[in-house]
Amino acid sequence: MPLFMIDSGLILFVLPALFFAMYAQNLVKTTFEKYMKVPSRSRATGAQVAKNLLADAGLDGIVSVERAKNNMGDHYDPRGKVVRLSPNVHDGNSVAALGVAAHETGHALQHDLGYVPLTFRNLIVPSAQIGTKAAFPLFFIGLIFGMPGLVDFGIVLFSLAVIFQIATLPVEFNASTRAVALLEGGGYISGEEIDHTKKVLRAAAMTYVAAAAMAVAQLLRLLLLRGRRG
Secondary structure, three states: OOOOOOOHHHHHHHHHHHHHHHHHHHHHHHHHHHHOOOEOOOOOOHHHHHHHHHHHOOOEOOEEEEEOOOOOOOEEEOOOOEEEEOHHHHOOOEHHHHHHHHHHHHHHHHHHHOOHHHHHHHHHHHHHHHHHHHHHHHHHHHHHOOOHHHHHHHHHHHHHHHHHHHHHHHHHHHHHHHHHHHHHHOOOOOOHHHHHHHHHHHHHHHHHHHHHHHHHHHHHHHHHHHHHHO
8 A cells, every 4th residue: 555545535535635736836936026026115125124123122132143155045043043034035025025024033933932822833843753753654654554543643643743833833923923023123123014014924824724624634634544444
């Protein structure tokens, strides 16, 4: 029974989630391309905005800002306390660049404030990583050789990965909400720029929604396969 076998769970759950993920990826790509070409009136770069927002929050000298090596490499590293921005965000002054920079800075602020959803997500990262790597091999080995205990263990492990994906959603939404408020409050964006920034961040958020939907779809598929073999 190969991993790529076609079953009703694949058709009912996984394929629709896959199409949604493809839509989300296309949306974020086209939205970023559009608003990366729209310079902000403030002319501030993403790096400048991130540094200023960190300083305003009292994190100057505590959290640093660095240029990432590749585009779409924007993230906040809680261990190193570093906001890493891709070159086109770090050096760009578009509304998209400012939105992304403020979003990643928002994660740094969440970390500093002990934002509960972020703390919970960080706690389950090791378990989620194990679940993502080991769940499917264990599940299908158990299914092939008639070992229900191994099947159930695979489902439990993958459930941890699903919980991680769902826990990510409030973290990302909150960071985006913070980003818009910080940019508007600091005078970095105004007027229609606010709506443009929201569109960029909403598009980015769709990728996390799609990832959560895919994880849930995969879990439903596993449960359906288990029920048929039970």
